[in-house]
Amino acid sequence: EVQLVESGGGLVQAGESLRLSCAVSGFTFDAYAVGWFRQAPGKEREGISYIRSSDGDTTYADSVKGRFTISSDNAKNTVYLQLNSLKPEDTAVYYCAVRPTGWGTIIKTPLPLNDRLKPSEYDYWGQGTQVTVSS
Numbered sequence: 001e002v003q004l005v006e007s008g009g010g011l012v013q014a015g016e017s018l019r020l021s022c023a024v025s026g027f028t029f030d031a032y033a034v035g036w037f038r039q040a041p042g043k044e045r046e047g048i049s050y051i052r053s054s055d056g057d058t059t060y061a062d063s064v065k066g067r068f069t070i071s072s073d074n075a076k077n078t079v080y081l082q083l084n085s086l087k088p089e090d091t092a093v094y095y096c097a098v099r100p101t102g103w104g105t106i107i108k109t110p111l112p113l114n115d116r117l118k119p120s121e122y123d124y125w126g127q128g129t130q131v132t133v134s135s
Contacts, residue, residue, distance in 0.1 A: 002027045002124045006096050009129030012086055016133075020081040022096030022126060027077075031102030033111070034079040035122055036070065038092035038131075045095070047117025051079060052110065054102070059116045064090075086133045094129050097122035 008020040022034060033052045039045040049070040050059040058070050069082040079096060099122045101108045115121055 002098065004096055004098060004124055004126035006094065006126040006129040009094060009131045011132045011134065014087055014133055014135050016086055018083045018086065018131060020083065020094055020096075020129060020131075022079045022081075024077045024079070024098055027098070027100070029100035029103050031100075031107070033099045033101055033116070034070075034072070035097045035099070035117060035119075036079075036081045037095045037097060037117075037119060038090075039095070039128075040092040043092075045119050046092075047119060049081060050111075050116040052101070057110075059113060061117055083131070086131075088133045088135045090131060091133050092131060094131050096126045098124040 003025050005023045006020060008018055010018060012018055031054045033050060035047055036049040037045050037047050048061045048064045049068060051070045051072050053074055067085045072079045111121060
C-alpha cells in the first residue's frame with residue numbers, strides 16, 4: 001500500500017521559512033512524479049510544484065516561483081519543499097501526491113507542462129500538513 005507522509009508544517013511569521021517533507025513508502029513502481037499542492041479554506045486545491053524522480057525535472061506555479069524550491073532524495077524516497085519568504089496568503093494545508101510513471105519496461109508518457117500541477121493527474125495523496133503565516 002502506497003503511503004505518503006508530510007511533515008514540517010507550522011506557524012511562522014511573514015518572511016520566514018519552512019521546509020516540508022514528503023516521505024513515500026510501500027510502492028512497487030520504479031519511477032514517479034511528486035506534486036505539492038495546497039488548499040486554503042474556501043478555495044480550490046492549487047498545484048504549486050512538481051518533480052520527476054527519473055531526472056529531477058521541476059515545475060512551479062507562478063504564485064511560488066522564486067520563493068519555493070522542490071528537491072528529492074531518491075535514496076530516502078523523500079521529496080522536500082523549501083518555503084522561503086512566506087506570505088500570509090501562503091497559509092493553507094499543504095499536500096504531496098504521487099503519480100507513478102514507470103514499472104519495469106512500462107513507462108508513462110511524461111505529463112505536458114500544463115498538466116503537471118493538476119490534482120486529477122495524481123493517484124496517491126498524503127494527509128496534509130498545515131502551514132500558517134502570520135502578518
